[in-house]
Amino acid sequence: MNFVALKMLIGDRAKYLGILMGLTFASLLITQQLSIFVGLMGRTFGFLSDTAQADIWVMDPKVQFIDDVKPLQDTVLYRVRSVSGVEWAVPLYKGLIKARLGDGNFQTCNVVGLDDATLLGGPPEMIHGKLADLRRSDGVIVDDVGAADKLAKVGPDGKSVPLQIGDTLELNDRRAVVVGICKITRTFQSQPMLYTTYTRAVQFAPAERHLLSFIMVKSKPGENIQAVCKLITKVTGYAAYTSSQFKSVTVSYFMKYTGIPINFGISVLLGFIVGTAIAGQTFFNFTLDNLRYFGTLKAMGASNGTLLRMIVLQAALAGGIGYGLGVGAASAFGWATKHTELAFQLPWQLLVLSAGAVVLICVGSALVSMLKVVRLEPAIVFRS
Amino acid sequence: MIPRTNNSVAVKCHNLKKIYGEGQAAVQALRQVDLEVRTGELLMLVGPSGCGKTTLISIIAGILDQSEGDCLVFEQDFKSMRVQDKTRYRGQNIGFVFQAYNLIPALTAAENVAVPLLLHGAKRSQATERAREVLKQVGFDDRMMGSLPAELSGGQQQRVAIARAMVHNPKLIVCDEPTSALDHDNGQRIMELLRQVALQEGRALVVVTHDARIFGFADRIARMDDGRIEQVVRSPNELNGGKK
Numbered sequence: 001m002n003f004v005a006l007k008m009l010i011g012d013r014a015k016y017l018g019i020l021m022g023l024t025f026a027s028l029l030i031t032q033q034l035s036i037f038v039g040l041m042g043r044t045f046g047f048l049s050d051t052a053q054a055d056i057w058v059m060d061p062k063v064q065f066i067d068d069v070k071p072l073q074d075t076v077l078y079r080v081r082s083v084s085g086v087e088w089a090v091p092l093y094k095g096l097i098k099a100r101l102g103d104g105n106f107q108t109c110n111v112v113g114l115d116d117a118t119l120l121g122g123p124p125e126m127i128h129g130k131l132a133d134l135r136r137s138d139g140v141i142v143d144d145v146g147a148a149d150k151l152a153k154v155g156p157d158g159k160s161v162p163l164q165i166g167d168t169l170e171l172n173d174r175r176a177v178v179v180g181i182c183k184i185t186r187t188f189q190s191q192p193m194l195y196t197t198y199t200r201a202v203q204f205a206p207a208e209r210h211l212l213s214f215i216m217v218k219s220k221p222g223e224n225i226q227a228v229c230k231l232i233t234k235v236t237g238y239a240a241y242t243s244s245q246f247k248s249v250t251v252s253y254f255m256k257y258t259g260i261p262i263n264f265g266i267s268v269l270l271g272f273i274v275g276t277a278i279a280g281q282t283f284f285n286f287t288l289d290n291l292r293y294f295g296t297l298k299a300m301g302a303s304n305g306t307l308l309r310m311i312v313l314q315a316a317l318a319g320g321i322g323y324g325l326g327v328g329a330a331s332a333f334g335w336a337t338k339h340t341e342l343a344f345q346l347p348w349q350l351l352v353l354s355a356g357a358v359v360l361i362c363v364g365s366a367l368v369s370m371l372k373v374v375r376l377e378p379a380i381v382f383r384s
Numbered sequence: 385m386i387p388r389t390n391n392s393v394a395v396k397c398h399n400l401k402k403i404y405g406e407g408q409a410a411v412q413a414l415r416q417v418d419l420e421v422r423t424g425e426l427l428m429l430v431g432p433s434g435c436g437k438t439t440l441i442s443i444i445a446g447i448l449d450q451s452e453g454d455c456l457v458f459e460q461d462f463k464s465m466r467v468q469d470k471t472r473y474r475g476q477n478i479g480f481v482f483q484a485y486n487l488i489p490a491l492t493a494a495e496n497v498a499v500p501l502l503l504h505g506a507k508r509s510q511a512t513e514r515a516r517e518v519l520k521q522v523g524f525d526d527r528m529m530g531s532l533p534a535e536l537s538g539g540q541q542q543r544v545a546i547a548r549a550m551v552h553n554p555k556l557i558v559c560d561e562p563t564s565a566l567d568h569d570n571g572q573r574i575m576e577l578l579r580q581v582a583l584q585e586g587r588a589l590v591v592v593t594h595d596a597r598i599f600g601f602a603d604r605i606a607r608m609d610d611g612r613i614e615q616v617v618r619s620p621n622e623l624n625g626g627k628k
């Protein structure tokens with residue numbers, strides 16, 4: 001009877017398309033909004049993803065996320081280095097500094113100061129120049145998006161020209177020379193990223209009592225990283241997180257203190273509700289319209305089990321196609337916007353989640369229809 | 385009310401009662417109905433609207449339970465059967481022809497006719513082959529077999545419905561107003577078809593109708609009124625005052 005069920009569903013074109021539209025819309029909205037949400041959340045720890053050399057990050061215990069810098073005493077670095085299980089520990093400066101551009105405008109930049117000796121924590125990919133060029137006088141490395149956009153120069157013809165190697169900036173009244181262009185993971189903040197040495201970064205930074213933002217630590221091979229973290233905290237009194245813990249701390253902050261999850265949650269919920277309303281209602285109407293035929297089949301000897309299997313198959317087909325179309329459209333959207341500012345990340349877990357939502361809609365719709373069919377008296381076939 | 389024929393008994397109703405609702409809202413649809421239908425016989429149930437014809441045919445077909453009394457169909461008592469056994473028995477032994485045809489709109493004529501066989505687990509190819517054979521018996525050509533119900537006339541649709549009712553060789557075919565949606569000529573043709581084709585192989589036919597123009601096709605006519613069988617006759621002329 002499978003083919004009868006499928007032909008009944010597909011044969012009613014208007015309702016079939018209505019059901020598909022509802023499911024596609026729900027699947028699209030849920031997948032697309034969650035992908036943007038995941039993309040945005042991923043950006044909050046983009047800097048941590050790029051700085052993969054360190055196992056452990058040491059910071060003030062009050063730090064809530066990666067950009068919430070609460071400077072440490074310089075001496076903490078030496079105390080961390082003294083902890084057993086620590087292979088190496090290097091200082092890292094991270095802060096917002098205003099850069100004066102060639103046209104007189106100011107642009108706030110995210111400045112990262114790397115350990116002068118090792119340059120650990122540098123950008124993951126260099127497009128022009130080398131990381132070692134930071135050792136050149138006044139050298140800074142700029143991320144490609146910032147160089148082409150917010151830090152771009154204005155050419156003689158009035159057009160925007162990307163910042164290039166050899167161009168200069170003023171950071172807090174100090175000269176900085178671009179010695180490289182790098183590619184980085186997009187971060188939640190949209191400021192351009194400038195990499196330089198730690199010594200130079202603290203010179204660029206406005207005067208403060210302490211300027212050491214984080215200490216990046218590598219544990220010795222074979223050491224239990226969690227145990228090393230605990231030991232660092234015990235010895236120094238500062239927080240020590242593994243990279244994944246620090247990512248979680250950062251994401252938790254954004255989840256807890258920003259309206260982002262609520263806003264996206266509302267969109268996802270709306271997609272679910274509207275999808276359920278359209279698909280569920282249309283599917284139920286489809287069943288109601290076909291009640292006479294279900295009654296006829298029942299009279300002719302179809303058991304409740306057979307009819308329920310037909311409804312499940314109809315719901316499964318509509319769900320499968322609607323889900324495929326929705327996820328396909330969401331993926332196409334992600335692909336089309338991959339070179340834009342839009343954050344879009346579609347991990348497999350989201351596909352499963354979206355599938356779960358569509359299954360829920362289909363099961364809900366089918367259950368109502370099933371109830372109707374199970375309660376259906378075959379004698380209705382003789383009522384005109 | 386016992387037919388004068390030597391054929392075996394297909395349906396035997398005794399003291400049949402059906403009450404809808406309870407208490408003061410109760411409506412007695414059937415009152416002590418006694419009726420026999422024999423194999424090879426076409427029995428028509430006639431009477432005014434609300435007289436209990438549809439209730440009686442529904443009980444005979446096993447799609448409605450009686451309140452009291454017995455109704456044996458080929459000596460099987462639906463009352464004592466479990467729901468699934470009743471469903472199975474109905475699927476194997478009873479064919480249905482409806483007033484509004486009740487053909488599934490998305491299926492072709494051949495596919496519609498194949499449905500009872502598919503319900504019994506037949507393979508699609510075998511079911512379709514058998515459906516085409518039966519459709520040929522009711523005068524369908526290959527082109528019409530592939531047509532959707534909406535592409536067929538009322539008479540053609542009813543012929544598909546008749547083919548569907550007998551494709552699985554049921555012992556009893558129940559028809560509810562099979563000609564009421566058809567014009568006179570088509571109505572006559574459908575009844576000729578029912579007599580010629582459906583009544584073969586020892587089947588019994590019970591036809592509920594208002595249509596006095598087809599009374600002549602019946603072997604016996606049972607006139608109902610107010611839940612009772614008032615009269616059973618062999619010819620329309622014998623009906624009281626010529627009324628239904």
